[in-house]
Amino acid sequence: MKAENKVWSLILDKIYETQREVIEKISSSLNLEKPYSAPVTTLLHCYTKAMFDSKFGMYKPIPTNINILLGLLYDFTIKVVLQGYPPPEHYYTKEYTDENGEKYIIHAGPDVILDNEVIELKYTSIPLEKLPLEHHELQLKMYMNITELRGRLVYLTPYGVREFLYEREEALTNEEIIKIAQEFFAGKISPRYEWECQYCQYRAICPLAIQKKEDG
Numbered sequence: 001m002k003a004e005n006k007v008w009s010l011i012l013d014k015i016y017e018t019q020r021e022v023i024e025k026i027s028s029s030l031n032l033e034k035p036y037s038a039p040v041t042t043l044l045h046c047y048t049k050a051m052f053d054s055k056f057g058m059y060k061p062i063p064t065n066i067n068i069l070l071g072l073l074y075d076f077t078i079k080v081v082l083q084g085y086p087p088p089e090h091y092y093t094k095e096y097t098d099e100n101g102e103k104y105i106i107h108a109g110p111d112v113i114l115d116n117e118v119i120e121l122k123y124t125s126i127p128l129e130k131l132p133l134e135h136h137e138l139q140l141k142m143y144m145n146i147t148e149l150r151g152r153l154v155y156l157t158p159y160g161v162r163e164f165l166y167e168r169e170e171a172l173t174n175e176e177i178i179k180i181a182q183e184f185f186a187g188k189i190s191p192r193y194e195w196e197c198q199y200c201q202y203r204a205i206c207p208l209a210i211q212k213k214e215d216g
């Protein structure tokens with residue numbers, strides 16, 4: 001017996017290729033200057049991280065920890081199980097205009113569209129009782145506004161699985177989405193959630209980084 005790398009090299013090549021395409025879409029749909037434009041997932045995270053990513057081209061097409069790898073494998077597997085191979089790509093944009101006439105173009109790339117539902121697949125190591133997570137719900141409810149469909153969050157965790165269904169009327173309204181866009185583009189909220197800094201590659205060099213409580 002000897003240690004080998006053939007199959008994992010093939011898997012990583014495929015992940016790299018797929019993630020490169022995702023990253024190209026994100027970077028081409030992100031405009032932090034007017035006319036504002038961003039993917040839903042970027043809007044729901046730290047403005048400064050998006051700014052650093054965009055400025056320094058620090059997007060990472062390869063998973064940097066095992067949870068990210070498991071998440072990518074889960075997403076891909078379930079997309080194929082539900083929709084066949086190769087899984088179809090779902091891509092939407094919608095323009096919102098605020099009370100001052102400012103325009104925001106929002107891009108959505110949901111995982112699965114099935115039976116008139118928009119479905120988001122999430123792998124997380126968060127305990128089951130803390131699910132669903134707020135930013136996952138907001139992401140799905142924004143997709144529901146854009147697609148005008150019901151929504152479903154489907155979780156895989158090391159502790160078990162969970163699934164949550166949201167009716168059409170639970171979608172975020174245009175006004176709620178405009179508020180999130182204003183907080184991001186004008187408010188430059190950094191971070192949006194304190195936990196983001198723990199996982200951020202800019203943590204050591206970012207003056208806005210929030211220390212974990214136990215870090216003192």
Ligand code: SF4
Pocket residue numbers: 046047048049052190191196197200201202203206207208209210
């Ligand atoms: S360290 Fe925190 S505040 Fe700074 S870019 Fe990362 S997530 Fe944003």
